[in-house]
Amino acid sequence: MLLYGSTDSGHSYKVRSFLLLSGTPHVYQWIDLAVPRPQRPAGFVSASRFGEVPVLIDEGLAYCQSNAILMHLAQRTNTFQGAASERQSILEWLSWETNRIGFSVPNLRYAQLWAHEPPEVLAYLRQRVMADLRVLNETLSCTEFLMPSGLTIADLSCAAYLFWLHQVDIAVADFPNIARWLELQRVMPRWEHPDTAMKPKLATA
Template sequence: MPTTPYPSLLLYGSAGSGHSYKVRSLLLLTETPHRYQPIALDTPRAQRPADFVAASQFGEVPVLVDDGTAYCQSDAILVHLAQRTSAFCGAPSEQSAILEWLFWETNRIGFSVPNLRFALRWAPQPAEVLAYLRERAMADLATLNEAFASSEFLVPSGPTIADLACSAYLFWLPEAGLAAEDFPHVARWLNSLRALPGWVHPNEAMASA
């Protein structure tokens, strides 16, 4: 994959954040030079580093600062980086499909799995809330499983930012009480992503600079 040096890139992210991991993973897979600064989300917003507070429009991670310009929201950052690096961007004819999956991820798998995981690990919820989140997560995994029944990745040309976005939290599926093995095509897809040169598990990628 093409490598373009961007020494001015600074990524603010957090351990345990799959949204941060999407961006960090793309930077690592493309060997794009950057600095990574972890942000402790259990620190009150007013006490977080001033440079992060200034850059983060919504007070959230990830935030990418590219030559002085701050970019927020993980999937928007992925689109920006794919354009800048010419990597994981798919074929011109696939752009609509990639955007469709990115928007789907935001409201579906990027909502259900992380919220279920968060509820099970850090913020206990009533049984009916857990049941709702689990039902949504299972439906979303079934959607992906059906998509991968006839395709190795989300679009024909190969892995793109759509795959990075949709898979980000799935490497933590056991922490959400779910098993990729129950969705064999999803399990195969995740193994294909793990096999990409430069792939790093989120626990390692988000731990430190």
């Protein structure tokens, strides 16, 4: 397998984290998102339907969009896919993540660190982030992971950007159930922080 991803891309990190934690052999190729799309590596340009990372190449086929890739990998490797009775709930969490955590956190992070948006924009995005974190924290108040069976792609998807909360001046300690949940992932064999896992170099696992 070949994974195209980039530094600071939590969506790429979702997939990289799955591959690392599951021990799935793969090659990680870093893509410089500062380079205009047409000038990026030809293999990536031809494989990336939307011109975005991540893209996974598996047996010659290209898979795009992080949560769709996670679903493919879970089925392909029979790993982190949960019990059969949990599949609908996992799909619901993946869909929730796309419109909530996967929107609010990266947009606040980008607006605060790189775009330097006006205060009212930052306030709106921060309000959304805090609302999403409260929902997630409340859910995790009565369960170790999002699914009773243990770690699934729902957790990997929802957690990806949260390892960077400190960059937007949010203390994860203010959400103790999320903090505990993230720590459970940190101590797993082969886990890597996104700053390490997404380094701009060729890496194998």
